[in-house]
Amino acid sequence: MLLRGKSYRCLCLNPARPVGLFLSGLFLALPLRAQSFLQRVERALPAERVRMVLYYFDTCRAVTQNQSAAFQMLGQLDAVGQRRHDNQLRRYARMLRDTWVKNKPNRTDRQNADLFLRIAQRADAEGDEQLAGVAEHFTGQYYYLGQDYGSAFQYLLSANGRFRQIGYANVPEIHRYLYELAFNYYYLNDDAKVISLLTEAAHYPAFSPNLHIQAFNTLAMAYTRQQPQSATMVGLAEANYQKAYQLAVTYRDSVWMGIVRGNLGGLYAHQGRWQAALAAFRTDYRLEMRSAGQNGYPNITAVELARSFYELNQLDSCRYYLDEAQRLRQFNSTKDFSQPFQDDVFWQLYYALARRYYQRTGNLPKSDRCADSLLSYQVRIDNRARSRDAALAEQRLLVQQHEAEVAHLERLSRTQWLLLGAGAGLTGLLGWLYWSSQRRRQQEALANAGREQQLTLEKQLVTDELDRARADLALLMEALQQKQAQLVLSNPPLATADPSLLNAHLLTNDDWAEFRRRFERVHPLFFGQLRHQFTDLTPAEERLMALSKLRIDGLHMSRMLGISPESIRKAKYRLRKKLGVTGSTPLLELLE
Template sequence: MKIYLLSLFFLTILTITNTHIAFGQSIEKILPMEDPLRQLEAVLQLPVNFGKDTLALKKSLQPVLEIANEKNNFILKWGYYMRMADGYSIAFDRTNGISDQYYLLAQQLLQKYNNIELEMTGYARQGYYNYVYRKVKDAFPFFLRANDLKSKIDIRKIPLLVKHYQFIANFYSYIGDQASAVTYLQEALPFSKRASRERVDLTNAIAVYLSKDSLNREALIYLNRAMEEAKLAKDSVWIGIISGNLADQAWKSGDRQKAIALIRKNIDLSMRYDERKDAMRANLNLASWYLALKEWKLAKQHVVSGINLMEEKPYFLKYKMDASKLLSDIAHGLNQKEDELKQLHIYLALKDSLEKRINDKEIQKIMWQRETERYNRTIQSTEEKRLHSKRIYQFIGIFLILVFTIILLLINRSKTKIKMSNALLEKDRLTLAYEKQLLDQELVILKDSLSEFTDTIKQNDTTIQQLRQEIVKVSEQNPAYMAQVTDNLNAMLQTHIMTDERWLKFKHVFDKVYPGYLSQMKKNYTKITDNDLRILALQKLDLNNSSMSELLCVSTEAIKKAKQRLKKKMEAQDQGAISVDRTISR
């Protein structure tokens, strides 16, 4: 069966004017608008109700698509997809594959251009489209996504904000979450025009939702505001509707005469402006009050008036049940047993039918809760996976950096070892063939090696100083980077310091290049120690105090003092005083 009321409401709310743009305005008047948001709002209000004539629908909206493609305007194109989806839903009067396809095209378009406000609006529209045609379960994921984006959007960039927030609020109210419905409407309220039917509708709806949560005091505040807006707008229809809602509050508070006067005003205005459904509800409400006052005839009179305003549609099932129960109670009050049993039988039959619908609605509420929980779990799981993947990539990155650093160090050490091995192999080969030539060649190699050693020491000294300066700079700014620089410095110092083992190897090379130099110095100056010989050898290579300090792992001051002690030892002996001065002075 077609759901006349909701589909009619869906059509009305999609085509109502939200700005100063006239309804049905032509595309030629819309396109020159400079504000993209107002332009989109105008497109979203273009007429799409051509009955089942989908060719007329396509022809009407084709200029929007052409201009969107010509100007590469994705916002207009998105609006075109939305209106085509609306048009086909009206043509088929149900959810359908073509409307679904247009919604999908709109989503794919936003994946490319990334507009979060349009994304939320699209979800709200597609969710409401499913909800209106009673595909409530299918509507769940769209409203969940829309609500998830709510905290991330700029509310001022939502097109037709009031209407789209009404879509979401209506859905939340349907599933029983009145608080969320009120929140959406309260956020939309400042964007409605003063003294407009739109603002009256919003304010009254907030009151109704608050009343459903038994927040009657807050509801009364909003009802009074709604009445003020309706009077400013001179909207008699809404004055009547709000009078009926105020009558409910007055009855609950015990002011029965005021309640009856207000609801009579509601009935009067609703009948005058052909608001039959509202007049029907008001008559039944007034009948229940007369029943409570034991005014049987007046109660029956208003029940009959309400029944006469009913139609053969699913919407009226609940009200028919209420009317039968009222008539049964009135017959009981008038002691009309036969009529009482007849109306009670009708009431029970209608109640059974309605309870099935109510149970379906309760099931849908439970499904919404489960869907919400599942959606939240999915979001949480996705975030955990993302963080886990991030940690893995970070670990792999750090591991690769460490491996690369180790490989570089090993390569550097291997190069030195390879060079030494090659030199030894060359020596062995030349010894077998040309002993004298080998000695000369060995001397050249050793000189080069010693020269290379000297250059390396100087270069490493510069690098070490730079690393130390870098540590001072980043010590407070970047602790992680400081640790890396410190590691590099320590590694370099380990390969730089002249240990006893390295001294013996160095001394061997030095003695070959400068034969007899150290032994002669030891012979001439018997008081000098092995440490003094190291300083003499390094001075011979023209290394400065700083390089010596890094190489021997002592301070520069220690080097200077060692030199001074050495000088005193050598000056203490008579031989070679002039030569000594020339050797150790800088």
């Protein structure tokens, strides 16, 4: 927001992007730390588990950048959910797995919006109102990032309606969703809704330290922007800035400490409390200089310090910080998309104060040049402001249309039973029912299309995995056969070999373990069904049945198992007798 030339700051992360920059390295891909995280999840209460897991998958680069690591962790979290009978944790873990692809850098916001919309439709079809709302919220957030504000608020408001219906307190991470919706309204200058949503959010556990601080900072900015600005609004703004600052101190976040103190200094300056403003700007300047190499140099804060000294009639200090502001400005040339606007704001503030300083110190030529420069920057900022106001007006209109539609549907929902009871307005009721049924059919059609697409994708994934498993098993079999062939070449024929050689296990325990692992990828239920149907099979008989399942003939079996073909025939005979099968029925028929 702009207030007397001061740009109030908030460290606003993309709402649908990972949050908590200052803690982005908190969880690293180290096994001990991952194990520690899992232990803390298991000890936590169910609602806290969900917040911990979602925050982890927002901030841990080991899982946002590595699908294998992410899926391994989600599998372990699913196991925690099973042990703790926490179905909610398992549902969220499934959603994180199904939407992990959003982390890929080449995806567009529209693709991610479509992804979450499919998840919302699936959850809706399954009757999972909570996850349907969560997925709709992120659908709206990605539309918001893609600047499709009409679609964004369509899904954001639908999600918020679901959350209200099931109860905000029943959604563990509701603080996050209320904050993100409030911040979107802040962008549209709808401060009344910002205040309402963030006041509500304060009743629930904070999603993360970042959003805990940021919620109070944004609430204070909304109070500051109220017009007309009463003493009550100013007091509420100051109280919320102080709350945000105390939280930043508690979390030891120096970046947020500086941001909030700078915003508080702007509030004091607007009130003419220059001594308090000076103290706040000094804290901001000192903290910004600590991390200037990473976060940028405090050139605008330097101008604010100079302005405070000017108002306190300390002109030498004013001149010093004006020079510092100009010197620091040269270090802040970045490729940030907002940099041109920030440059214009800086030079507007700088020339506005420099003009007054040089006029007061009697250097009128310099004062006039500063006035000319100020005018050019003021024109550029005014042009930007008019363009932005026009765009915001259009966006607010779209949002208001969706709000009106939501309100209309809510009114219909409240009055439909009254209409039935009174027996009045039958035609209107039938019309509404027809419209409702049509809308439901459309939703069902979308849900069915989404489910069909998801099933097709899952089927293809299963087919691909089965093909890979068969190829792996074939490679292993080929390697084992080559190994057996080499042994045959280097030893006498099995029929005349030494008896000790006939009893050797050429398919070693390691070979068998690898064979079994690959075999079960192709036939995952084989051994379970075998033990269920025939309870007293020996390990050797299980091997014989597995090789029979692969249609391996007796000669190759004898080579693989290190026994003679005659021994294979006798083993098959004894196995048929044991299983109560007479004659020469092939073992393979028992396995079908």
